[in-house]
Amino acid sequence: MDRILNQLIQLQELNFVLSEQRTLVPKSRLTDLENSVKELITNLPQEIAILYRGLQERHHHQAAVVPEAHGTCSGCGISLPTSLAAEIRTGKGIQQCPNCRRILYHLEGAPRQLRKRLEQTGRPRAGVARFSSKELMLPLIEREDRDDAISELIQLMATKGFVENPESLLSSALRRESIISTSLEHGLAFPHVRGVEGGGLTFSLGLKKQGLKFGSPKGRLTRIIFFIVIPSAASVFYLQLLSGLIETFREDSARKKILACKTSEEMWTALTTLTQKTIP
Ligand SMILES: [Zn+2]
Known part of the structure:
Protein backbone atom coordinates (compact mmCIF):
# COMPACT_ATOMS: atom_id res chain seq x y z
CA MET A 1 0.00 0.00 0.00
CA ASP A 2 0.98 3.60 -0.56
CA ARG A 3 3.33 4.78 2.20
CA ILE A 4 1.40 7.98 2.84
CA LEU A 5 -1.89 6.12 2.95
CA ASN A 6 -0.38 3.77 5.47
CA GLN A 7 0.77 6.70 7.62
CA LEU A 8 -2.71 8.20 7.44
CA ILE A 9 -4.32 4.98 8.63
CA GLN A 10 -1.89 4.81 11.55
CA LEU A 11 -2.47 8.45 12.39
CA GLN A 12 -6.22 7.96 12.39
CA GLU A 13 -5.93 4.90 14.64
CA LEU A 14 -3.86 6.89 17.14
CA ASN A 15 -6.37 9.73 17.05
CA PHE A 16 -9.19 7.29 17.75
CA VAL A 17 -7.26 5.80 20.64
CA LEU A 18 -6.65 9.28 22.04
CA SER A 19 -10.33 10.23 22.00
CA GLU A 20 -11.28 6.84 23.40
CA GLN A 21 -8.81 7.17 26.27
CA ARG A 22 -9.96 10.72 26.98
CA THR A 23 -13.52 9.44 27.27
CA LEU A 24 -12.72 6.40 29.37
CA VAL A 25 -9.92 7.55 31.62
CA PRO A 26 -10.36 11.34 31.79
CA LYS A 27 -7.29 12.01 33.91
CA SER A 28 -4.92 9.68 32.11
CA ARG A 29 -1.55 10.94 30.86
CA LEU A 30 -1.30 10.41 27.16
CA THR A 31 1.95 12.22 26.40
CA ASP A 32 3.47 9.33 24.44
CA LEU A 33 0.39 8.96 22.30
CA GLU A 34 0.14 12.69 21.70
CA ASN A 35 3.79 12.80 20.67
CA SER A 36 3.33 9.91 18.25
CA VAL A 37 0.42 11.75 16.66
CA LYS A 38 2.50 14.91 16.30
CA GLU A 39 5.36 12.97 14.78
CA LEU A 40 3.14 11.23 12.24
CA ILE A 41 1.58 14.53 11.21
CA THR A 42 5.00 16.17 10.82
CA ASN A 43 6.12 13.32 8.58
CA LEU A 44 3.22 13.75 6.18
CA PRO A 45 3.51 15.99 3.13
CA GLN A 46 2.01 19.31 4.14
CA GLU A 47 -0.90 19.25 1.68
CA ILE A 48 -1.89 15.76 2.89
CA ALA A 49 -1.74 16.84 6.53
CA ILE A 50 -4.01 19.79 5.69
CA LEU A 51 -6.39 17.52 3.78
CA TYR A 52 -6.55 15.05 6.69
CA ARG A 53 -7.17 17.76 9.28
CA GLY A 54 -9.86 19.31 7.10
CA LEU A 55 -11.62 15.97 6.74
CA GLN A 56 -11.44 15.40 10.48
CA GLU A 57 -13.10 18.75 11.09
CA ARG A 58 -15.71 18.13 8.45
CA HIS A 59 -16.61 14.72 9.84
CA HIS A 60 -16.51 15.78 13.50
CA HIS A 61 -13.47 13.67 14.32
CA GLN A 62 -15.03 10.53 12.95
CA ALA A 63 -13.25 8.46 10.33
CA ALA A 64 -11.51 10.51 7.63
CA VAL A 65 -9.78 7.51 6.04
CA VAL A 66 -12.12 4.61 5.35
CA PRO A 67 -12.01 1.29 3.51
CA GLU A 68 -13.61 0.79 0.14
CA ALA A 69 -15.89 -2.22 0.62
CA HIS A 70 -17.55 -3.99 -2.35
CA GLY A 71 -17.31 -0.92 -4.50
CA THR A 72 -18.86 1.40 -1.95
CA CYS A 73 -17.44 4.07 0.34
CA SER A 74 -17.85 2.73 3.89
CA GLY A 75 -17.95 6.31 5.20
CA CYS A 76 -21.10 7.47 3.42
CA GLY A 77 -22.26 4.32 1.66
CA ILE A 78 -22.44 5.53 -1.94
CA SER A 79 -21.43 3.28 -4.82
CA LEU A 80 -18.09 4.37 -6.22
CA PRO A 81 -17.49 4.66 -9.96
CA THR A 82 -15.91 1.40 -11.19
CA SER A 83 -12.80 3.20 -12.43
CA LEU A 84 -12.26 4.84 -9.03
CA ALA A 85 -12.75 1.53 -7.18
CA ALA A 86 -10.17 -0.05 -9.47
CA GLU A 87 -7.77 2.82 -8.82
CA ILE A 88 -8.18 2.41 -5.06
CA ARG A 89 -7.40 -1.30 -5.33
CA THR A 90 -4.05 -0.59 -6.94
CA GLY A 91 -3.13 1.08 -3.64
CA LYS A 92 -1.32 3.90 -5.35
CA GLY A 93 -1.85 7.53 -4.48
CA ILE A 94 -4.56 9.24 -2.46
CA GLN A 95 -8.12 8.76 -3.70
CA GLN A 96 -11.17 10.49 -2.26
CA CYS A 97 -14.85 9.64 -2.23
CA PRO A 98 -16.65 11.94 -4.71
CA ASN A 99 -19.51 12.33 -2.23
CA CYS A 100 -18.09 12.71 1.30
CA ARG A 101 -14.46 13.44 0.25
CA ARG A 102 -13.07 10.85 2.68
CA ILE A 103 -9.79 9.21 1.71
CA LEU A 104 -10.35 5.63 0.60
CA TYR A 105 -8.20 2.53 0.87
CA HIS A 106 -8.49 -1.12 0.03
CA LEU A 107 -7.10 -3.83 2.25
CA GLU A 108 -6.66 -7.25 0.67
CA GLY A 109 -7.96 -9.95 3.03
CA ALA A 110 -9.32 -7.39 5.51
CA PRO A 111 -11.64 -8.84 8.14
ZN1 LIG B 1 -18.08 8.63 0.90
Missing part, protein backbone atom coordinates in the same frame (compact mmCIF):
# COMPACT_ATOMS: atom_id res chain seq x y z
CA ARG A 112 -15.25 -8.35 7.18
CA GLN A 113 -18.61 -8.91 8.75
CA LEU A 114 -21.04 -11.29 7.15
CA ARG A 115 -24.67 -10.30 6.65
CA LYS A 116 -25.52 -9.22 10.12
CA ARG A 117 -27.52 -11.97 11.74
CA LEU A 118 -28.79 -9.65 14.44
CA GLU A 119 -30.99 -8.02 11.81
CA GLN A 120 -32.63 -11.18 10.60
CA THR A 121 -35.22 -11.59 13.31
CA GLY A 122 -37.72 -9.11 11.88
CA ARG A 123 -38.74 -7.00 14.83
CA PRO A 124 -36.68 -3.95 15.74
CA ARG A 125 -34.31 -4.49 18.63
CA ALA A 126 -33.53 -2.25 21.54
CA GLY A 127 -30.81 -1.97 24.15
CA VAL A 128 -27.82 -4.22 24.11
CA ALA A 129 -29.57 -6.61 21.69
CA ARG A 130 -28.69 -4.15 18.92
CA PHE A 131 -25.04 -5.07 19.40
CA SER A 132 -24.85 -8.65 20.54
CA SER A 133 -26.80 -11.82 21.16
CA LYS A 134 -27.03 -14.91 23.32
CA GLU A 135 -24.82 -16.87 20.96
CA LEU A 136 -21.99 -14.39 21.43
CA MET A 137 -21.72 -14.99 25.19
CA LEU A 138 -18.80 -17.13 26.35
CA PRO A 139 -19.11 -18.16 30.02
CA LEU A 140 -15.71 -19.78 30.23
CA ILE A 141 -12.63 -18.47 28.47
CA GLU A 142 -10.38 -21.51 28.50
CA ARG A 143 -6.91 -20.15 27.92
CA GLU A 144 -4.81 -18.16 30.37
CA ASP A 145 -3.12 -15.82 27.96
CA ARG A 146 -4.38 -12.45 26.71
CA ASP A 147 -3.88 -13.19 23.02
CA ASP A 148 -5.54 -16.60 23.30
CA ALA A 149 -8.47 -15.12 25.19
CA ILE A 150 -9.04 -12.51 22.45
CA SER A 151 -8.71 -15.28 19.88
CA GLU A 152 -11.43 -17.33 21.60
CA LEU A 153 -13.83 -14.39 21.47
CA ILE A 154 -13.05 -13.82 17.78
CA GLN A 155 -13.46 -17.51 16.99
CA LEU A 156 -16.87 -17.49 18.65
CA MET A 157 -17.94 -14.60 16.40
CA ALA A 158 -16.61 -16.41 13.35
CA THR A 159 -18.15 -19.77 14.26
CA LYS A 160 -21.54 -18.14 14.74
CA GLY A 161 -21.29 -16.54 11.32
CA PHE A 162 -20.82 -12.90 12.31
CA VAL A 163 -17.36 -12.30 10.83
CA GLU A 164 -14.95 -13.87 8.43
CA ASN A 165 -11.19 -13.97 8.40
CA PRO A 166 -10.62 -14.45 12.16
CA GLU A 167 -6.81 -14.58 11.77
CA SER A 168 -6.67 -11.13 10.29
CA LEU A 169 -9.10 -9.88 12.93
CA LEU A 170 -6.82 -11.23 15.67
CA SER A 171 -3.72 -9.57 14.27
CA SER A 172 -5.58 -6.24 14.00
CA ALA A 173 -6.83 -6.59 17.58
CA LEU A 174 -3.31 -7.29 18.86
CA ARG A 175 -1.92 -4.36 16.88
CA ARG A 176 -4.47 -2.16 18.64
CA GLU A 177 -3.46 -3.60 22.06
CA SER A 178 0.16 -2.75 21.30
CA ILE A 179 -0.68 0.98 21.09
CA ILE A 180 -2.20 1.05 24.56
CA SER A 181 -3.93 -1.73 26.48
CA THR A 182 -7.73 -1.79 26.31
CA SER A 183 -7.95 -3.12 29.85
CA LEU A 184 -9.44 -0.81 32.44
CA GLU A 185 -10.14 -0.82 36.13
CA HIS A 186 -12.58 -3.26 37.72
CA GLY A 187 -11.21 -6.22 35.73
CA LEU A 188 -12.73 -5.04 32.44
CA ALA A 189 -11.15 -5.11 28.97
CA PHE A 190 -12.44 -3.96 25.59
CA PRO A 191 -10.24 -5.32 22.80
CA HIS A 192 -11.56 -4.18 19.41
CA VAL A 193 -10.98 -3.73 15.70
CA ARG A 194 -12.11 -0.74 13.66
CA GLY A 195 -13.02 -0.61 10.01
CA VAL A 196 -14.70 -4.03 9.98
CA GLU A 197 -17.36 -3.35 7.38
CA GLY A 198 -20.40 -5.26 6.14
CA GLY A 199 -22.54 -5.18 9.29
CA GLY A 200 -23.06 -3.17 12.45
CA LEU A 201 -21.29 -2.57 15.72
CA THR A 202 -21.10 -6.06 17.25
CA PHE A 203 -19.51 -7.56 20.35
CA SER A 204 -18.90 -10.87 22.01
CA LEU A 205 -18.42 -11.18 25.77
CA GLY A 206 -16.23 -13.67 27.60
CA LEU A 207 -15.62 -14.40 31.28
CA LYS A 208 -12.46 -15.54 32.99
CA LYS A 209 -13.50 -16.06 36.59
CA GLN A 210 -10.04 -16.52 38.08
CA GLY A 211 -8.74 -13.60 35.99
CA LEU A 212 -5.93 -13.23 33.50
CA LYS A 213 -3.18 -10.72 32.86
CA PHE A 214 -4.37 -8.34 30.21
CA GLY A 215 -1.99 -5.48 30.84
CA SER A 216 -4.11 -3.47 33.25
CA PRO A 217 -2.33 -1.07 35.57
CA LYS A 218 -0.56 -2.45 38.62
CA GLY A 219 -0.81 -6.01 37.34
CA ARG A 220 -4.49 -6.29 38.25
CA LEU A 221 -6.33 -9.21 36.70
CA THR A 222 -8.98 -8.97 34.01
CA ARG A 223 -12.15 -11.03 34.27
CA ILE A 224 -14.76 -9.53 31.93
CA ILE A 225 -13.71 -9.15 28.30
CA PHE A 226 -15.73 -7.57 25.49
CA PHE A 227 -14.44 -8.04 21.95
CA ILE A 228 -15.93 -5.43 19.62
CA VAL A 229 -15.91 -5.01 15.82
CA ILE A 230 -16.55 -1.45 14.69
CA PRO A 231 -17.58 -0.39 11.18
CA SER A 232 -16.07 2.97 10.17
CA ALA A 233 -19.46 4.68 10.26
CA ALA A 234 -20.24 3.49 13.82
CA SER A 235 -17.50 5.26 15.80
CA VAL A 236 -19.96 7.41 17.73
CA PHE A 237 -22.11 4.45 18.76
CA TYR A 238 -18.97 2.65 19.81
CA LEU A 239 -18.04 5.28 22.40
CA GLN A 240 -21.64 5.33 23.64
CA LEU A 241 -21.70 1.56 23.95
CA LEU A 242 -18.38 1.59 25.77
CA SER A 243 -19.51 4.26 28.22
CA GLY A 244 -22.73 2.36 28.87
CA LEU A 245 -20.94 -0.91 29.55
CA ILE A 246 -18.43 0.77 31.85
CA GLU A 247 -21.17 2.57 33.75
CA THR A 248 -22.86 -0.77 34.36
CA PHE A 249 -19.83 -2.82 35.29
CA ARG A 250 -18.24 -0.18 37.46
CA GLU A 251 -20.68 -1.51 40.06
CA ASP A 252 -19.37 -4.36 42.12
CA SER A 253 -22.79 -6.03 42.23
CA ALA A 254 -23.08 -6.04 38.41
CA ARG A 255 -19.69 -7.70 38.03
CA LYS A 256 -20.63 -10.31 40.61
CA LYS A 257 -23.87 -11.05 38.79
CA ILE A 258 -22.30 -11.55 35.39
CA LEU A 259 -19.35 -13.55 36.78
CA ALA A 260 -21.75 -15.91 38.54
CA CYS A 261 -23.26 -16.97 35.19
CA LYS A 262 -22.55 -20.49 34.01
CA THR A 263 -24.26 -20.59 30.62
CA SER A 264 -24.54 -18.20 27.69
CA GLU A 265 -28.31 -17.97 28.33
CA GLU A 266 -27.71 -16.83 31.91
CA MET A 267 -25.10 -14.34 30.72
CA TRP A 268 -27.39 -12.87 28.10
CA THR A 269 -30.26 -12.48 30.57
CA ALA A 270 -27.94 -10.85 33.11
CA LEU A 271 -26.39 -8.54 30.52
CA THR A 272 -29.71 -7.33 29.11
CA THR A 273 -31.09 -6.71 32.59
CA LEU A 274 -27.99 -4.97 33.90
CA THR A 275 -27.66 -2.65 30.90
CA GLN A 276 -31.32 -1.66 30.62
CA LYS A 277 -30.64 1.87 31.87
CA THR A 278 -27.09 2.40 30.59
CA ILE A 279 -27.70 1.13 27.04
CA PRO A 280 -31.26 2.19 26.18
